Amino acid sequence: MHRLFASVRKKGRLLRSLKLTFSHTGSLLLLLLVSGVFSCREDVDKSQLETYEGPIRTSHQMVLLHSDSALVRTKLMADKQLEFRNGDNEFPEGILIHFFEKDGTLSSTIRADRGYYDRKNNLYRGEGDVQVHNILKGQKLSSEELFWDRARKKIYTEKFVTVEEPDRVIKGTGMEADEGFNDYKFKKVTGIIDNVL
Template sequence: MIRNVLLLILVWVFIGVSCREDIDKSQLEFYEGPIRISHDIELLHSDSAIVRTKLMADKQLEFQNGNTEFPEGIVIHFFEKDGELSTTIRADRGYHERKTDLYRGEGDVQVHNLLKDQRLSSEELFWDPRTKKIYTEKFVTVEEPTRIIKGTGMEADEGFNDYKFTKVTGIIEDIL
């Protein structure tokens, strides 16, 4: 009886091993791509029932770790307390790191303060919604109605009202 049971187990093991298909190991690799893809994104942030920021993107990729990517560009609008649109940020590509709540724009990054008619151009810009600051370590050009300032590294409030350069290049006329 025990001999028959052992023989039966041995036959099952032999059949299981001999019929085993080869496994494609590439199918077992960890997937690191997006877990969700969204189109025509519009995210609003309000304070006291007044919209303060509006983020728009044609495409958003969300990853397992909570990070998001905006591969087709990103636009962020900032509004004054009265609801007036004051500043826009546009970038060819955008990224948001969930852990630090930090946004990064890359490519042709443009900031436009509509109220002061100021424009900023750079190839990379960070926005920290917690500190309400924008900054970069890259080359920056700021155009105002009466002057153009170029430099490397810049920090400003998110509305691009007040800003400071790390290293200014060129000649600045009419500083005040």
């Protein structure tokens, strides 16, 4: 009987020893597998990685109101707005800006096929078919590019411009005006056509 117990104890120690061996072998095998995965990885040249420059946020049917002394002075609308990490914005489907008088009357509008906002310079730029309409004076401006400087409350361009007034049409290159398109001046006038009607 004593031999039987000794034999069972011996087998028990052997089983415990085997369990420990399998346990250590499993850990060792896992460690070898993990180190093998990482050692096979090629080093990446970080200079070859490109920084993502695309938009970080997209908005649809966007409306932005600017107020002065609790009165809405401008209303900016766009079907699509792309916002970038540096704070710049792009309006790939066009932009429409309404300007209001102090009494709330809509005085003028700017419409462009594409729009951009430069946050650093607080400057909007319209491209494509750009139209400015002074509703109160019946004046219209057409150009292929126009800038709106919010801080200076000015609109300007270096491109070719056509201004239609009720009694004449003026064509020229380069123009600056107040943001409401009330007073403007050309850098170079290329033609004036009086309306005979």
